[in-house]
Amino acid sequence: MKVLVLGAGAREHAIAKRLHDEGARVVGAPGNAGMGQCGEIRDVDLKNVASMVDLSKKEEVELVVVGPEAPLALGVADALREQSIAVFGPTQRAAQLESSKAFAKEFMKRHRVPTAPFCVFTQPEEAEAYVRQADRPLVIKADGLAAGKGVVVADDTAQALEAIDQLMRKRAFGDAGQSVVVEERLVGPEVSFHVISDGESFLPLAPAQDHKRALDGDRGPNTGGMGAYSPPPMVTQEIEQFILSQVVEPTIRGMASEGTPLSGALFVGLMLTDAGPRVLEYNVRFGDPECEVMLARLDNPLLPLLLAAAQGRLDATSVSYRAPAAMCVVLASEGYPGPYETGVPIRGLDSAAKLDGTEVFHAGTRREQAECVTAGGRVLAVTSVGENVDAAGERAYQAVEHIEFQGKSFRRDIGWQARTRQHSSKLARSEP
């Protein structure tokens, strides 16, 4: 079977590698150096639906797997389905769960999915008036896609007002700030919960936790994600059951009942508060680097799962695991998430990949003659499995030592919450 994987990150390399290992012929677009080792690389414009459809037709692929959110928000899945090409990823309307935070919050309210209390504003004056009279800490969120930069967790009223000015008046993220969600600030550890769905049934994957901040101790600016591990110990069986029954189930059912069934991946970002789990946001694709650790643990062949989800005939109800735990450590360019250099030669990839239980997925890399060089902020995602999170981490950090490039930056504390077990695991008794 010939499969097109759209995207250029470590998430897409992990998917492409797995499908290749399972015998699929993989085309990666626009891809990276790693994806080039498990298939053909083609050029494509991820901002242009016609470009993605044309490529799919030209390559005569039987399945398209959409990695990132932007093409889904543009409606690439709708356009592919119109051409009778199977696609793993939701329609444009279903993708609103991610592309509009206001839509997601109103949806949660309609379906009683536990989330922080909120208001939506389209006028800056009204948002400001609300913030001034509020007597509790708030979070200001741009409605639209803002590459993970449209959320301000405000420490005080001044910061909240500044955020409204930036998003709504100065339009720091363009139309994404046409409306904003203002919601109550919650406290607790964050976890990522994914399911694969065909629009009606769903298949839960292993819970994971990522690390968004650039520096150790969860300090520094937000990034695309500096590492992840699975399973996070704070997600007890009880909490997982709560998430499945109170969040995932009503979400999948609610989307179907509103005539916008969500097929593909549903990624729920949750905060485990003292009052129980609360949804921070939905994404409609796999998280990166969560995808890397989830796939490392997953025993089921991936291709049949993705295909069944794409074709509306998912019948498996649970997955099996080949590893009890996994950890992914992201190696970034010096300066990321700010400006950084590219074209820096990378050494030691082969010796790192030879280590037991370890795979090195490429993010921002490209081939330059015989050399692999850096081509992005996040460069590599070093992923290892183990008997537990500590063992997986030990392997991953060993592999990190094998890889060298000038300016190699990474966090040394991925999985710290699993080691110190500083977590609250209380469950809501009844209503959110």
Ligand SMILES: Nc1ncnc2c1ncn2[C@@H]1O[C@H](COP(=O)(O)OP(=O)(O)O)[C@@H](O)[C@H]1O
């Ligand atoms: N209600 C909230 N209370 C506390 N922190 C929040 C809240 N909502 C979001 N955050 C923080 O902001 C981050 C980004 O918010 P999120 O809704 O996930 O948007 P995005 O990923 O699109 O930037 C979250 O990972 C979390 O750390």
Ligand SMILES: [Mg+2]
């Ligand atoms: Mg998020």
